[in-house]
Amino acid sequence: MQRGLVNPSRPRRPTMIDVARHAGVSLKTVSRVINGEPTVATELADRVLAAVADLGFRRNDIAANLRSSEVSRTIGLLIEEIANPFYASIAAVVAEIAATHNTMLITVSCEEDPEREKSLLLNLCQRRVDGLLVVPASQDHSYLRREVQMGMAAVFLDRPPGQLLADTVLVDNRGGSQSAVQSLLAAGHRRIGILLDSLTVFTMRERLAGAQAAMATAGVRYDTALVRDEVRAPADAARAVADMLAHPDPPTAFFCLNNRITVGALEELWRRGNDAGLVGFDDFEFAHLMPRPFAVIAYDPKELARVATDQLFRRIGGEQGWPITRVLPTHLVDRGIVDRGVAA
Amino acid sequence: MQRGLVNPSRPRRPTMIDVARHAGVSLKTVSRVINGEPTVATELADRVLAAVADLGFRRNDIAANLRSSEVSRTIGLLIEEIANPFYASIAAVVAEIAATHNTMLITVSCEEDPEREKSLLLNLCQRRVDGLLVVPASQDHSYLRREVQMGMAAVFLDRPPGQLLADTVLVDNRGGSQSAVQSLLAAGHRRIGILLDSLTVFTMRERLAGAQAAMATAGVRYDTALVRDEVRAPADAARAVADMLAHPDPPTAFFCLNNRITVGALEELWRRGNDAGLVGFDDFEFAHLMPRPFAVIAYDPKELARVATDQLFRRIGGEQGWPITRVLPTHLVDRGIVDRGVAA
């Protein structure tokens, strides 16, 4: 039973065989023309191209890929969520570099769910992508070991893999945090409030460790009453700041471990006209338009993506060797408002 | 020559045949077990599953898809650039809805280049994605006609297709613009500066037309000296504002046709302490933290994406019928600063 007869409104896509018949040549000749092999007589090639145009033929990449199983020219990127500007800028860089390798990008968001992470990554493996870029949510990636052994390229970024050796690109979270707190200490602050998301996240643990190290080095007491975790949305940060300021011995400065928190804290301090010191980890767009001064520990997420993607394509290209870990530097940036003369 | 012997470091992936041999069953039985068909004796199924675990077998979706060419469970999304928050939030919604259909998303950015748009979309067709979501950059999509005829689902969003009939979801650019300008006129403004990106973009033409209509209705002269196009970056907007304010009969209000322009204009007016009226098309994050009051024509990009994606999956699901165009409403939102008492 021919499909063409069953559903005439949606014609079956022509295959190379149809083109061959239409042009009066063999299947293989069509294949040669489509793939630009030079050993075809001009006259035949023209007939084939005419048939291609006539029938609206377009090669089925799925079939081609199955036969010549070299590369699918597709890579996968796993992140938290694409709506987050941090990840969006990473995805942009990855897609751009991939395009130069004639490769498309499947981006999947796991939303901090380890189960989802696993199922998405294995699903990508089933689709036989050429490689994986992973910002992991879980701490156990042993389920990827076999895939990697069987040739799946994988590079982790922003956070390291767990139970798996793989190429990794990180940011110097600890060092950046250390210098953030050092700058507050140097300005004379001794009571520093620290706000963080969740300790289940690698970057948060590292940043907190850096802050503790800086305080220990300076001989300043690390008071757990001045530390709040599970601060997720900006509004949580605002509440935490208000809360800490009500403390009998309140902080005179705040260190926010990500930019969502920074925005919330900043908004609250600004609302109160409180001039506490404020340093946030991560820069962000519009930081220069915020209504009060603060500082950030900045680094380039694009560079992170660039280094990781380049490494991935090196592996896809067949580069052998032990997994490599690279740590990118951070730097302190003083961020003010558009015009500091605001109060004047 | 076996590949395993050529490159023993990267073992060949096991296929169903390997699993079948290892479990002492037929190929087809493996296929049945993998696909959860119920007609397999428990004892055999267990042997197959053990072999799968032993060998680290993972089904090749490419081959499966080739054989049973139903759906590839992949859709394509074409946008300008993923780093733009507007498109990132669209991509997030599309990916989320796609996930509920067990479908992954390939996002490609054409960066306003019509040639790139064409090649990317046709490339996606070659990959046999199940459907396309398109924010078009070009004005001629006749090259998609054959693909659509042959069953490729396609939905356009934010901007309409050219030379092609297809499902489309738009925003009421004209109406929104009209009410923006009406609000400025109602506040007594008669000289209104208009800043826009490029007239090659559909949304810009529509928004400008809406502004003109509002002025015509009110009997206010449309002075081309107060219109600037090719305003791309915020800095361009700042310059344009400065320039217009130097006009002998300067504008007392500005209408910015996108949010990048709004930010630049706002920054310049704030720097000058100028209290001109300001309305921008498109809301944006942090708008409520900006250092001076203004208004925006807001709409929900997520709703845009939701409606378009739902329609796409309806088409993928086989829904027939003529292409549909939907236009989503906008509304005016007064946006101020965190605390209007800033100057106090």
Place this chain on the structure above:
DNA sequence: ATCACCTGAGACAACGATGTCATGTTTCGA
């Protein structure tokens, strides 16, 4: 006890392309 029926399992073709090899034709030098 016989036969129709059901069910589980395997053999084989098919999906749409590419790789390999064989074949027929042309070309060119001796």
Place this chain on the structure above:
DNA sequence: TCGAAACATGACATCGTTGTCTCAGGTGAT
């Protein structure tokens, strides 16, 4: 003028799955 090399073309197997069909063996009704 002939033979070998070079080239253009096609026949056929193949990639890793799933769909179709067949068949053996067990079940229940008559």
